[in-house]
Amino acid sequence: MSVRLALLIAATLLCAPIAAAQLRAGAAKVEITDRAAGPVNDPSFVKALVVDDGATTVVIATLDVVALEEIGGIPPGFMDAVRADLRRDLGIPPEHVIINASHCHSVVRRDAATLTVQAVKAAWGKRTAVRTGAGRGKEDRIMENRRMVLKDGTQADVRRAYAMPPDDAVVATGPVDPEIGVLRIDRTDGTPLAVLYNFAAHPIQGVPSGGNTADYPAFASQVIEETLGGGALAFFVQGAAGDINPAKYKDVHQPQNAEPLGNLLGLSVLRAWRAIEPRDSGPLRVLREALSLPRGSDLDRRILAIEAERERLLASLEGTSLNFKTFVPLYVQYKLGGDFPSYYSHRYLHEKAQGREELARLDAENRAHLDRYLSNILAMEQITRLQTNLALLKKHRATHAAAGSRTLDVEVMGLRVGGFQMVTFPGELTVDVGLNIKKRAAGPYDFVAGYTNGYIYYAPTAAQRRNTGYAQEDCDSWVDPEWQQIFEDKAAEVLKRLAAR
DSSP: OOHHHHHHHHHHHHHSOOOOOOOEEEEEEEEOBOTTSSOBSSOOEEEEEEEEOSSOEEEEEEESSSOSSSSTTOOTTHHHHHHHHHHHHHOOOGGGEEEEEOOOOOOBOTTHHHHHHHHHHHHHHTOEEEEEEEEEEEOOSSEEEOEEEETTSOEEEOOTTSOOOOGGGEEEEOOOOOEEEEEEEEETTSOEEEEEEEEOOOOOOOOTTOOBOOHHHHHHHHHHHHHHOTTOEEEEEEOSOTTEEETTTTOOSSOOOSHHHHHHHHHHHHHHHHTOOOOBOOOEEEEEEEEEEEBOOOHHHHHHHHHHHHHHHHHHOOOOSOOHHHHHHHHHHHHHHTTOOSSOHHHHHHHHHHTOOHHHHHHHHHHHHHHHHHHHHHHHHHHHHHHHHHHHHHHHHHHHHHHTOSEEEEEEEEEEETTEEEEEOSSEEOHHHHHHHHHTOSSSSEEEEOSBSSOOBEEOOHHHHTOSSOOHHHHSBOBOTTHHHHHHHHHHHHHHHHHOO
16 A cells, blocks of 8 residues: 555544444423412423433433523432432433423422432433434514613613613613524434423413413423424523513413413424424533622612612602592693693683683692602602612622622533534623623523522623613622623634534
């Protein structure tokens, strides 16, 4: 063999793609509803997906809960307990376990850790050879950004805990992320085994019965699973939903109902699923990165600012002869009456001709009282917003003091299954953060999940965190504004490493 031919063969071998190992996967679910807590509209589940390639095993679990530890009934130590049991019983490394909370407000059993391990073990026992494919869908009808930009440049948010600002004070709203990230997993005979879908919106719509519910993700997954049949499971993975509400979240004219929203999302997932042709058998990769973030250092200043604004609003309240009983009919009367609210126009003309104009003077007095009463109402509404967020700031100030550290250690995970890639974070990422990471993404199908492997409250952008209008995401947060750049850089790095061959 000539040297040239030998070099050519060597180069060909080096450039040839390495055959991906055959993937195996299994999926299972276990109900976690606390049925002793009250009426149940629909069940809540932990679902487990176990994927391995013979060398690496990864667990992806999704829970119909508010959060993993800290709030929502999941006791402290949940993550450690699940990981320890899986390592002991199945040999799965802790750094290969990814658990996402949907952030629905269902009430679940206190032994959710035991039930999660049970689901993983059931999925482990069902592993079979699979093929995978990645894709994306779109759904922009079921959610809206709850942050509002006001005329004074500050931002407020849409919450059931307090009143909305006046319509004429609102000049803009924030974006949404309509993208659905989809991982399709089929058995090698072509039957569907699992669908993992990533989407960003708060599951807080509720149901007309008022019963315990896993909200729109549960209805979406039900649509998917009933359509696919054969025991296939749908895994909802919550995205950067920190400031994304269900559509018409404050509607008071009809019962709140998450089912139509879930139906729309489920159909959109299925539309994307059908466009995916599973062909990948790998690669399977998982990364875990520890990240140190700065804790909020400005809470004292923000608390003082809110207290000062509250005092200013209290001082602005003025006395008026009206109460609610007299204000409502008088307000309607003057809104409908135009220039002649107290009687028909001819009487005003008669009084003007006689030089008396008693009705005009009465109108001026009543309008002044109405203006003062309305001003008091608006001040009261603003005070309720300030009170709610002031309490959050004080709570987190106490948490920081007890922690005794100026930094917060969090876990960032990276997952690759075939062409599907995802980076995770334990906080409630606001949508701009997720969109920023996607813009920097290394691969064609890169997605972002919050609420994963822990919970550190809201993670707003640096600009949102500095907002002096005080939306909840700005106050219900453990991090300083500088956290955003640190995380976005790390997320971009993780996605790039996952994509490298």
